[in-house]
Amino acid sequence: MSDTPVIRTALGGFPGYELLDSGHRRKLERVGAVTIIRGEPKAWWEPALPPAEWNRAQAAHDEDSGWNLRPGCPREWSLRGNGLTFLTRLSDSSKHWGLFPEQSPHWQAIRQAAAPGARLLNLFGYTGAATLVAAQAGWRPTHVDASRPAVAWARENQQASGLSDRPIRWIVEDALRYVRREIKRGSRYEGILLDPPAFGRGPDGRVWKVERQLPELLDLCRQLFSERPRLMILTTYNIEASSLMLRNLLADSLRVPADTIEAGELALPHAAPPGRLLPLSIYARWSAP
Template sequence: MKSIALLTPEHWSTYQLIDSGNFEKLERFGDHILARPEPQAAWDKSLSETDWENLAGATFRREKGSQEKGEWIVRKGTPERWFMDYRSPQMRLSFKIALSSFKHVGIFPEQAANWEYIFTHTQKMPVQTPRVLNLFAYTGGASLAAKAAGADVAHVDSVKQVVSWARENMEASKLDNIRWVVEDALKFVKREVKRGSVYQGIILDPPAYGRGPDGEKWVLEEHINELLKLCSQLLDKQNHFFILNLYSLGFSTLIVENLINCSFGQVKNPEAGELYLEDKHKKRLPLGTYYRFHS
C-alpha cells in the first residue's frame, strides 16, 4: 500500500450533508432534512442552533444512557418513510428512507463511491455472469449496484426486516432475482467454503457488534480475521474484486491492511483509506475505513 486515500461519492443530487458539528449532522434525503447524532463530528457547527431547528423536519433524540436507541421528533409535513433516487452515468437506483428507532434511515450515502466501483468492476469482468456476495448487506445498496451491472447476487443479513427493506429497494429500482439469505454471515460463509463455492466479487460491511437470527454473537475484533480467511477461499483467484468497510473507531487503515495481507497475501490494485462526506461549509466528516482491490 503506497498511500492512504480519502474517498467520497461524486454523483449525489438527492442527498446533501448540510452541516456537521457538536456530535450531530444535518442532512437532506430527497425533499426532507434530518438532524441526527454523529459521534465523529467533534467540531463546532457552522450554522446556528436556530438554523438547525428551522431546517430539520425531523430530529433524532437518544434515549438516556443509549448510544443508538431513541426517538424521532417529527415536524408536520415530514413523512416517516419516502423514496429517494441515486442517479449516476452508470446506474439508477431507488431507496426507501424510513425513520428507525436506532437513528438509521436505510442508507449510508458515503457508500455510493463503492457502488460505482462495484458496477465498474462487475461489468469489466471477463465472466458471463459474475457471482457477487454481499455480507452484512443491510438494505442492499451494494447488492443493487452489482445486480444493475449484471451480476448473480447473494445478499446476506441476519435481520429479516432489513432484508425485506432491501427487497423493496430492488423492486423500486426495477431490478429482480437477487438471492436473499437471512443468516449469520460467518455461518453462511463457512457453509459456502464447504460447498466449494466461488464468487468473483465479495463485499463486507460488518458492524462492531451484532447478533445472528439464532442468537449467534458477532464481535468484530474477535471474528473478522477468521471471516477474511474464509472469504479468501471463496474469492475467484483470476477475476475478482473485494471490498471491506469498517465503522469501528478502533480499526485504523493499517490494521485493515495487515488483516487483508494475512488472509489474501499480495493483492493487485489495492486501495485503502477513509470514506467521508463534505458538508456545505467544507468540513469533511469521516465515516469509516475501507480497503478494496481488484484483479
C-alpha cells in the same frame, strides 16, 4: 525510507442527499425534501450553520426516545439516483434511514469490476445498496444479512428500482455461518464485500464482535474466491482500527502484496463551508488489475 501516499480520502454522495452541517456530535442532513438531525460521534467541532438553521429540521433522532417528527414530516419516502430507487424510512429501532451515501466510491468500484455473470457475495448487506448496484451492473449477487427486516427492505428497494428480474439471492443468516456453509457446498465467488458492524447479532441471537471474528471471516473468505477474483472490499466503523490494518488483513485474505490494495477513509463533503469533510468509515479495497 520516504513517506508514500498510501491512504486515500474517498468522497461519497448520492443525488438528493446533502450533508448540510455537523458539529457538537450531531449532523444535519437533507434526504430528498426532508431535513433530519442525528447523532454523529466523530463531529467534535463547532457547527458552521447558526442554530436557527438546525431548528428548521423536520425530524431529529434521540438515542433514548427514537425519532421526533415535526407535524407533516413523513416517516417514509424515496430517493432516486443512478437508476435506482431507495425507500427511506425513519424507524424507531434505528437512527439510520436506509442508505449510507459515503459508500458511493465502493459502488463505483463494483460497477468497474463487473463482468456478466460474475458472482458477488455481499456480507452485512443491510438495505441492499451495493447488491442493487451490482445487479444493475451485471453481477450475480448474493446478499446476506442477519436482520429479516433489513433483507425485506432490500427486496422492496429491488422492486422499487425495477430490478425484480435480476438474479439476486437474498439470505437471512449470520455472515460467518453462511460463509462456512458456502465453503462446504464448494461455492465460489469473483467478488466479496464485507461491511461488518462493530457489534451485531445473528438471527439466532449469536453475538458478532468485529475484533474477535473478522480475522476468521476473512480467512474463510479466501476459500470462497474463484480462480479469477475481481473485487474485495472491507469497510469498518466505530472501532479501534486503521485503514492500514484493514489493508494488511485484506492482503492476507487475498494473498496479494499489501501495496496492490487501496486503503483510506470514506468521507462526506459538507454543503458549507467548502472543504470541510466528515470522516465516516475506513476501508481497504482490492480490484483485479
